[in-house]
Amino acid sequence: MSFNGKVEIGKWKYLAEANLIYIDRLTDKIFLKQSFFDDSVMILKIDGTNDDLFILANENIIPDLDVPKYLSSFIINIGILERTTFFNMPLINGDILNINRDELNYSKVGMSVLLNNNSAPDGEYFAQGDIVDKLLVYHITDSKIKDLFWLFTYKTSKGTFKIYQKNEYSFSLGDKVLLNNIPAPNGKHKLEFMMHINVTNGVISSHSIF
Template sequence: MLKDYIKKVFPGILEFSISLDKTSSILDKPWVVAGIDQAKEKYIFKKNHELLISREGKVEMGKWEFLDEAHSFLIRRESGSFLYNKGYLDKAVLILKVDGRESDYLTLANENVLPDLDVRGYLEKIRYRKHNILKLELEDGSFVEVERDYDTSFPIVGNRISLAGGLAIPPGKYRLKNDQQILEVAKGKIRSILQLQQYNYNNRLIEIEQQDPEDINEGDYVTVNGLAPLSGVYLLSKRRFISVHNGKVENIGYRKYYRNWIIAGIIFVLLLLLLLFGFFA
């Protein structure tokens, strides 16, 4: 709902607002109430402080006033008088917070500038442009916002990150949708970007959160068939294996080395036996 979205982003968009005392910006424009599934209600603020409120062609006359000291709007209409403050204003959108109510807003869209009345999409574009935000979808269908220092098409370690709407994101790991990347987050920033690699061998699915996309490293997290594995040795292929301790890669090895050592050991023992046999013969 638009109301919930406005509540989330309202504190963060105030920095982009022009001052509410610039009342000339609102005069004689068709300000339509947005986000309400009912008959379209249109506000027209007149220079003489008259307020025309139109609904399905029926006009209600009211009054409006900007209170300089309180930095608030006072609107009088047939249903009563209403005080609004802490507002957002630009050429397309006017948002006024109802005084004394934490999540109640009057949200108006300038029909000439925003004919589709898509206030949410409009504000989202402003935030994304101003803060160079990259929106990413997670595996569970939710979204995160990455605030980039440079105009890249991908996140970078150190980028600021938040939940959709600019809300604080808890520390943890977040897997991107349709991607094998995992964002590890701490203190509102991307601490590392892990590459999830899968290895299928002996009817086991081994997934490793690799710090290096190209190779396994000590300390990489491991799951086996979706569960944290017991400490031990796990084959990734006929030759390659990993040693796991407490769910992390402890070391990486190759079975051929063990076979070579075994063969070398057997040859050494045979040579030793031949030498001993020759010595006592």
């Protein structure tokens, strides 16, 4: 890491299972999540925030490293980053959920949607996540995203647990739990090695490693 000619040696690691970059800057440690990229620019943001951005530029394409100027030209001339544009999300059943996004984010509560370019009936829509046992679940009401969850599947000796997580990277209190596609019974359940949850009335009431 170089700043004003002073160099320090830190560490970084790409966490594929979470789609995050971990950086040890010696004075602190941060997780960065990809917000936007093309051949010339990559924009990362600190996980869990909206404003802390890290911008990396390809000097071969943007010699003066004037990223705002480049993006402004990119928007005007190409139109890919217009503030209102549809993102086509493939669903696991072969349909396409057309999401009318108002920014780079295409997964946000309140955005309007179409299904195969027609009106989207109320219901749940499932898209494949970045790992096999993870789905992105859209709850659609009145042609808008009402809720958004990450559905994780855990196969255990009791059967198959499904957890509707509000947080993409870990389950939390209040997340809905199904066992073999019905609400999980009250009590303590082991999901994986050193991963246990307590369920009350079909939702996680606590969790522990033992």
